[in-house]
Amino acid sequence: MEREKGIKFFRCIGDEPHTKEFTDGVNEERSDLIENNLLVKRDCDVNRYKSEIDRDFVVVDTDIAKDLHETPKWDKFDNNHFALRRRLVQIFLKVTNKLICSMRAGRRLTKIKYWIGANKIKTRADMTKKVAEDFKKAQNLRITDDANPLDNILNI
Numbered sequence: 001m002e003r004e005k006g007i008k009f010f011r012c013i014g015d016e017p018h019t020k021e022f023t024d025g026v027n028e029e030r031s032d033l034i035e036n037n038l039l040v041k042r043d044c045d046v047n048r049y050k051s052e053i054d055r056d057f058v059v060v061d062t063d064i065a066k067d068l069h070e071t072p073k074w075d076k077f078d079n080n081h082f083a084l085r086r087r088l089v090q091i092f093l094k095v096t097n098k099l100i101c102s103m104r105a106g107r108r109l110t111k112i113k114y115w116i117g118a119n120k121i122k123t124r125a126d127m128t129k130k131v132a133e134d135f136k137k138a139q140n141l142r143i144t145d146d147a148n149p150l151d152n153i154l155n156i
Contacts (some may be wrong), residue, residue, distance in 0.1 A: 119125050 116127070119130050121130055
């Protein structure tokens with residue numbers, strides 16, 4: 001669905017503008033409906049015995065003529081293709097960053113598992129002890145660029 005929203009390759013031409021006959025028909029139906037409603041209300045009012053001043057009524061704009069005289073406006077520059085492409089690039093970058101982070105985490109996890117196996121760590125207490133030793137060793141070491149990469153704490 002995201003892919004379909006990303007790039008649209010078809011033109012939307014819309015509906016044809018309304019004809020004069022159509023607008024006149026709608027206006028006539030609307031006026032007949034309003035007139036019939038008024039007649040029904042008058043008939044109800046004749047037989048009414050108590051006040052209805054405090055009733056709430058919904059206010060609806062019934063002036064449809066102002067809505068029908070508008071014609072569609074089609075701007076060929078309305079679709080901003082650069083923004084659509086930039087959005088797709090952002091989606092691609094987001095997914096790629098997730099993939100790269102996952103791959104790096106997998107490599108680090110492999111190195112940590114190798115380190116745990118090489119030091120024969122079996123319990124949580126052994127792990128706590130070994131991590132404390134490793135931290136102490138890293139604090140006391142003076143790491144240089146020409147040091148052995150296996151001893152460099154930054155490479156683990």
